[in-house]
Amino acid sequence: MARMLRRLRKGFQSLTSFSAATIQPNLSASESSRSEVALLSFFSPKPRDFSLPNSSWGSEMMRLYDHYNSQCEAETEGGQTQGSPWQRLPSYNRSLKYAPGGVYLSKIVQSKARLFTRNIREPGAAFEYALFVNKGEKKCVCIFQAGWLLEGPPGHVHGGAIATMIDTVTGTHATFLSGPIMTANLNIAYRSPIPLGSTVLIESSLDTQEGRKTFISCKVMSTDGSKLHTEATVLFVSINVSHLVRGG
Template sequence: MARSAIGRLFAGLRCLPVGNTQLQTQCSRWSSERTGVEASMFSHKPRDFSLPNPSWGEEMKRLYKHYNLQSEEAAGQGEDGEWWTRLPSYNRSLKYATGGVYLSKMIQSKARLFTRNIRDPGAAFEYVLFFRNDKQRCLCIFQAGHLLEGPPGHVHGGAIATMIDTVTGTHASLLSAPVMTANLNINYRSPIPLGSTVLIESTLDKEEGKKKFISCKVSSTDGSKLHTEATALFVSISVSHLLRG
């Protein structure tokens, strides 16, 4: 059973995107949505949560179209690093429990990736991720729903931290999967109004062996307001680390 589990995990790692065609046809389990996002083992037609839905505001849809068009238009222009690729977003199927023991099917069928655990469109985390071809930058278009309220009328700081960890962790996973968060430093500058759309931009600062140092900022879509700044450290881990109890 252990050998079978490891085989499936390596199969997931081989799904890392190498181009638009593969990205659209295979689930990028480690690079999409931080660690281990994949199509549900109980679903033949997994839902891609990063596609537009009726809850998206006009600004969210405008930015999605902007970056998606950049990706499509640049598909045949070579690998100059300047174009963007959308990452699909699937719910996680939780396959491993503590000690490498499988969860029961009853529990496993209810497992949800945290940011996708509320299925009501627009109620919580609405976002789509793009990465630049040279993998030096990752960008997220984020719209916060009413269930993420902290200060009256504004987004909870923990929800902002979750999105920063999601974006920077996805970025680190693109560079070297699998990874785990070692440190996350956040400075909150200005509150984010509920229902508004913001940009979360992640930039690779440096790499030192297994360590990836990444900086991140959350800003208004026109760049006029800085909401949050952060730095993150991610460490590459081995497959055996994931299976260890």
């Protein structure tokens, strides 16, 4: 048991480092992005990365993807990475499984489990999103296209789906900053409805870190920044692996 916990702890540590090796090279134009990504996915032994462009992505999603991706760390021919504060975070279904020791925890928790937002096969039907973190500014940006299965009020996105995305983006950001965490408190103000099928920006920024507590603020905005759809403040509490194994 002690050996297994050691492996799990190591796995969590490597999970939080989001290895640069998992980051795809920068892609500039929309079309080349899609085809190169399709090729990379086909030949890669890694599981599918759901945060790469697919045929369901609209022009605004692709424009923003290219905008942020072009600012990310790029691998040079020598295998070195060029310095940039921006980093794209891949999805890898349930990243837990792909860290050393993560397989054990996945089995204990539930072997068929997958991150909630990545559980619908049809491209474009639900949560299409990609995350970029800025290490220097300690902020995180998500581009999010809301599919037709996320309807709440007619023609608009369900508040629970918006909360899910806020929890996912801020939770990933907090994990990046503080290691393994759980959401302790999530406060949301819904300011204006999000049209179904539209693309929005979800911005997460670090407020403070106090001991085991990480406080994050989040805004969901229209892509031109003119409309505030939703705002939230979130508290994450750092946990250790045994918290999950024991069930809290």
